[in-house]
Amino acid sequence: xxxxxxxxxxxxxHGVRGAVKLWTxxxxxxxxxxxGPLLSKDGKRQFELAQAREGKDHLVATFKGxxxxxxxxxxxxxxLYVAREKLPATDEDxxxxxxxxxxxxxxxxxxxxxxxxxxxxxxAGDIIEIAPPKGxxxxxxxxxxxxxxxxxxxGRVVIALPQEIEGDRNEGTSPGRPxxxxxxx
Numbered sequence: 001x002x003x004x005x006x007x008x009x010x011x012x013x014h015g016v017r018g019a020v021k022l023w024t025x026x027x028x029x030x031x032x033x034x035x036g037p038l039l040s041k042d043g044k045r046q047f048e049l050a051q052a053r054e055g056k057d058h059l060v061a062t063f064k065g066x067x068x069x070x071x072x073x074x075x076x077x078x079x080l081y082v083a084r085e086k087l088p089a090t091d092e093d094x095x096x097x098x099x100x101x102x103x104x105x106x107x108x109x110x111x112x113x114x115x116x117x118x119x120x121x122x123x124a125g126d127i128i129e130i131a132p133p134k135g136x137x138x139x140x141x142x143x144x145x146x147x148x149x150x151x152x153x154x155g156r157v158v159i160a161l162p163q164e165i166e167g168d169r170n171e172g173t174s175p176g177r178p179x180x181x182x183x184x185x
Contacts, residue, residue, distance in 0.1 A: 004039060004081035005098050008032050013072035014060050020072045022052065022061040029059055035087075038080035047080060095150060104156040105130045108148070113138070113159055130159070 011021035024032050030052060032038065037046040052061040066072055090096060097119045105113040105128075114132035119142060121127065126142035140146050140159065149158035 003084040003098060004041070004043065005084050005087060005096060006041075006079050006081050007035065007087075008038065008080040010075045010078045010080065011058065012076055013069045014055075016069045017062070018066040018068055018072045019060050019062045020066075020075055021055060022059040024059060029054070032059075032080070035082040038082060041079055041081060043081075045078075047075075047078075093144070093150075095152070099152050100128075100150070100157065103150075103152070105159050106156055108158060108160050116157060128157070128159075 007026055008022055008024045011023060013019070014021050022032070024030075026032060033049050033052055037048050039046055048064040050062045050064045052059045054060075063075070066075065084096070084098065087096065100116050100119055103116045105116055107113060112133075114130045116128060117131040117137065118129040119126055120129060120139075127139050128142040128147060130138040130140065132138060140162070146160055146162060147157055148160055151157070
């Protein structure tokens with residue numbers, strides 16, 4: 001079986017006829033209808049969408065065989081997956097998170113930094129999380145300047161470590177006491 005990619009998560013029951021809130025992780029929220037049966041993470045359960053309509057920040061969906069609120073409530077929190085090959089091809093410089101996770105991270109000089117643990121987006125752009133063999137996790141902007149090369153076939157990403165991250169300097173602090181703000185009066 002090929003790699004499974006998480007495309008949605010079932011939320012709380014909606015109404016009394018078996019509908020649920022459905023949060024999709026696809027560019028087009030309704031794309032989940034085109035992938036055929038959706039699978040649980042372990043691949044043992046299948047869910048077939050019967051209907052889906054737009055909600056406020058999610059879809060309101062019904063699944064075949066789920067007709068009561070009690071049945072819908074038992075689905076809350078289930079993540080839904082599809083086989084990687086069912087997803088559309090990506091454009092150049094566009095990647096599925098699952099294709100990046102686990103790749104080796106190396107510097108421009110070829111020195112090992114660790115492995116890609118995750119890709120995050122907290123609203124200000126993508127962040128690549130790298131787990132080094134020792135030490136704290138590294139969170140870096142996932143931009144062409146910081147990640148100039150992604151070689152999925154070669155199993156690595158090349159990282160151009162920033163020299164300084166804006167805001168890191170302790171401007172306005174006393175030289176011997178980091179974090180203390182100088183009183184200029």
